[in-house]
Amino acid sequence: EAGVAQSPRYKIIEKRQSVAFWCNPISGHATLYWYQQILGQGPKLLIQFQNNGVVDDSQLPKDRFSAERLKGVDSTLKIQPAKLEDSAVYLCASSLVAAPSGQFFGPGTRLTVL
Amino acid sequence: AQSVSQHNHHVILSEAASLELGCNYSYGGTVNLFWYVQYPGQHLQLLLKYFSGDPLVKGIKGFEAEFIKSKFSFNLRKPSVQWSDTAEYFCAVNGKSNYQLIWGAGTKLIIKP
Numbered sequence: 001e002a003g004v005a006q007s008p009r010y011k012i013i014e015k016r017q018s019v020a021f022w023c024n025p026i027s028g029h030a031t032l033y034w035y036q037q038i039l040g041q042g043p044k045l046l047i048q049f050q051n052n053g054v055v056d057d058s059q060l061p062k063d064r065f066s067a068e069r070l071k072g073v074d075s076t077l078k079i080q081p082a083k084l085e086d087s088a089v090y091l092c093a094s095s096l097v098a099a100p101s102g103q104f105f106g107p108g109t110r111l112t113v114l
Numbered sequence: 115a116q117s118v119s120q121h122n123h124h125v126i127l128s129e130a131a132s133l134e135l136g137c138n139y140s141y142g143g144t145v146n147l148f149w150y151v152q153y154p155g156q157h158l159q160l161l162l163k164y165f166s167g168d169p170l171v172k173g174i175k176g177f178e179a180e181f182i183k184s185k186f187s188f189n190l191r192k193p194s195v196q197w198s199d200t201a202e203y204f205c206a207v208n209g210k211s212n213y214q215l216i217w218g219a220g221t222k223l224i225i226k227p
Contacts (some may be wrong), residue, residue, distance in 0.1 A: 003157065040206050042118070042217025043158075056214065091158070105158040105213070 002026065004106035006092050012112045018080040021109045025073070026095030031055075033103065034067055034077050035091040043091055050077065080114045116141045118207050120218035127195055128226050135190040135221050137205035147188040148206040148215065149179055158204070163189065175199070199225045 005024040013019050025032050028049050035043035046065065048055040051072035060067065064083070069075040078084055092108045096101040121136035139145065146209040162173025169181040179190045186204060205218040 040123070041219050042206070044217070048214065056159055090135075093158075103160075107157055 001012055004092055004094050006090075006106035006109055008109055010110050011113075012114065013082055014114050015084055016081040018078065019033060019082055019111060020078045021090050021092075021111075022078050023075045023092030023094075023106060025075070025092070026104055027060045028097055029094035029104070029108070031093075031095045031099075032069055032075050033091075033096060034075070036094065037089045037091055038110070039088070047076070066070040067108070079111075082111075084113050087111055116207060116216045118205055118216050118218040120203075120205055120221050122221050123219065124222045126226065129197055130194050133190070133195045133199070133223070135205075135223070137164055137188045137190065137218060138186050138187065139161040139188065139207045139216075140146045141207060145207050147179070149173065149177070149188075149190050150204045151201050151208060152204070153201045155177055161190070161203070182226070194226050195223075197225045199223060200225045202223075 004026055007022050011019055020055040030047045034046045036046050037043045044062045045058060047057040047067045051067045057099040065079055067075060067077045077090060088111060090111060093103040117140045119138045127133060130207060147164040150158050151161045161177055162171050162179055164171045164181045164212045170178060172178045177190060177192050179188055181188050190203060201224050202220045202221045206215040209216050
C-alpha cells in the first residue's frame with residue numbers, strides 16, 4: 001500500500017514570498033489533515049478535510065494560509081506571504097474516517113523562511 | 115483546553131536499560147491516548163493507543179503504556195531498550211467529543227550502543 005506522499009521535501013524561501021505544498025493521501029482515505037510542526041514542539045493541526053469539505057480550520061491563520069482539496073483527493077496548502085515564524089515542518093496525514101487512531105503521516109515538507 | 119505535557123525533551127540511555135517516558139494530559143472528560151514514534155528520517159507512526167478497557171496497553175516493538183486516570187498520565191515503558199529505539203516519541207490525546215489530536219512536544223531518545 002502506497003503511503004501519504006508530500007512534495008517538496010524541502011523548501012527555502014525569503015519572507016514575503018509565497019509557497020505551496022502538495023499532499024496525496026492514501027487511496028480511499030476520506031479524511032486529510034495538515035499539521036504544522038515547529039522545531040521542539042509537537043504537531044499542531046492547521047486544517048482537517050472530510051472529502052473535499054473543511055471540517056475544522058480554526059487554527060489556520062487565514063490571513064496568509066489557505067488550503068484546498070479539490071475532488072476530495074489531493075490537497076495543497078499555500079502560504080502567502082510567508083513570515084519568518086512560518087519556518088516549520090508541514091505534515092500531511094490521512095485516514096479512512098475522522099479517527100485519530102487511523103492517521104497515516106507523510107514525510108513532511110521542511111520550510112525555511114529567511 | 116486540552117494540553118499534553120511530556121516531561122523530558124531529551125533522554126539518553128545505554129542499551130539494555132529500562133525506559134519510562136512521562137506523559138500527562140489535562141482534560142476533564144473521557145480521552146483516547148496515543149504514543150507516536152518518529153525514527154530518524156522516517157514518518158510519524160503509531161506506537162500504541164488506549165481507548166478503553168485494560169489500562170495497560172501493549173504496542174509494537176515491546177513498548178507498553180499504562181493509563182492512570184487518577185494521575186492523568188499515560189507513561190510509555192520498555193524494559194530493555196535497543197539502539198534501534200533511537201527516535202523521537204510523541205504523546206497525544208483527544209477527547210471523545212472530537213477526533214483532533216493534541217500533541218506533546220516530544221521526547222528525543224538516544225540509545226548509546
